[in-house]
Amino acid sequence: MTRSATRRALAGGSFLTLGALVLAGCAGGFDEPSGSASGSAQTAITAALPTDPTSMDPIRSGALVVLSVFFHTHDQLVKITAEGEMEPKLATEWTANADLTEWEFALQPDVTASNGEEITADDVVFSYETILGDPTGENYAYLSSVERVEKVDDLTVRFGLKQPFSAFPRNTSLISIVPADTYQEMGPDAYAREPIGSGPYVFERITPGVTYDLVRNEDYWGEAPAIETISLQPVSSAESRASGVLSGDLDVAQIGPTQVSSIESAGNAQVFSALSNGVVFLGANSTAGALQDVRIREAIGHAIDTDAIVESLLAGLAEPAKAMLAPAVEGYTDDVEAIGYDPEAARALLAEAGYDGTPIPFDYATDGRIPLSSEVAQSIQGYLETVGIAVEMRGADQQSHTLKVRGREMQGIYLNTWAPSTLDGDLPLTDFYEPAGNNNYAQDPMTTQLAERQRGVEGAEREDVFAELLDYSNAQVYFVPLYVPANNFAAGASLQWTPRADGLYDFTETSFE
16 A cells, blocks of 8 residues: 655656565564564554664764654754644744844743753753854754854743844754753763653664664653654665565665555555655756856756656656755745756757767766666666767766765766755755855856845745746756655555655654554
8 A cells, every 4th residue: 555645746646666676685684573562552663764873962963864863862942744844842932033133942841851951941052052163063054054042041042143044943953952961971972872862762772783772751741652662773775674664574664666566566564655855956067068058058958858757767756846946845836937858949959059969977876865866867868868968977876976066076967866854945055056055066146145035034025035046047057957756665554654755754643553
């Protein structure tokens, strides 16, 4: 069975099997099977993490995968729900001054960490100031707009921002609050080995690379979740994750689009498919070679049939993208003109530009963040060659590819993706269009101006700025939006769960039938 939890419907409903599910020889390695008490609903869940978190210190670690742990063990000021809405968590309410440069958060009273330390404004200030004290830290980018954070009283915290920022509260959903006295007494390294938070679960066992086991915090200040124990186990292979669910070793795991139909046909599992918060796109170094000519970039955009890629290669488990934000993300708008598939227009633009057939470098990762990335890249290569654009294929592992992106070292076009866990457009647009952005080759003052302007306005006015920026980006073809992929999860047949658009886990409202 397939369950869909999209904010917008998937583009296609048919599931095509393009690759056989490889089950043999890839099971095993799971710490222990999940189970249920005899005669009662299951209250233990075992879930696969796609990678192993690098650290259990929420001050130093900001990788997305570790948020699947911290959402359970620590409190953040606000929470982003599976539907993308913002809800109170440690903060009960928040307000801004008139020009959106100061935000005050009122805190929940009588909150304690699992060791009994009271959580107050002092702990919030300590957590944020410690992160702000290390600009090289993984969490710093989420707080780059913060100039200062101060305690107003024990239950009120005020943030002063460098510039107006209407979506700032969403960024606080990624920052976990640590008990300041405990953290300082233990030191970062010891704390990472035995983390203590105020969330609905506490750590029971940490075995890096094997398992991160949590048990319900019976003294949690909020509503007690139904699930009593959570085991989060790193499983890098999509095939192993799928076989783990089918064998019952795993209760839920992310799978690739070509595994969906195989899981469904197995009969003892279900599939959750939901459009993600990310966009897979082609970036272009618009300052190098033939790509300096907007007509060449436009020809590339017109050459690629994204509808066909979605329906055939991705088995309909995606939606063609018309802009650089996904529909689940604040700032997305339908009022953007897509570049559109038009191979005849592509050929005409190439002729007008006098393209001489010099191969354009095409970088892509052969594994990692984009499922079927090599197949997607090869498909794009085929479409480009059909209209007369030669490319030099440069496949690399995900780590090497990411380093080239971060170093802004691409010489031609490249395959990439961006998915904001805040479910707000500010973070990706900062990266795409502001001077320090990893993907901003154009360094166009117009995009910088628009990306900054959206922070100082709210509501419909902000949406208008997003639309103007995304339309301008398409007109200049600084990027070619390709598709919004679905997050696909295989799960045990009795799991009652709503997946998040960012693909992270939050089992606080999960149960079994």
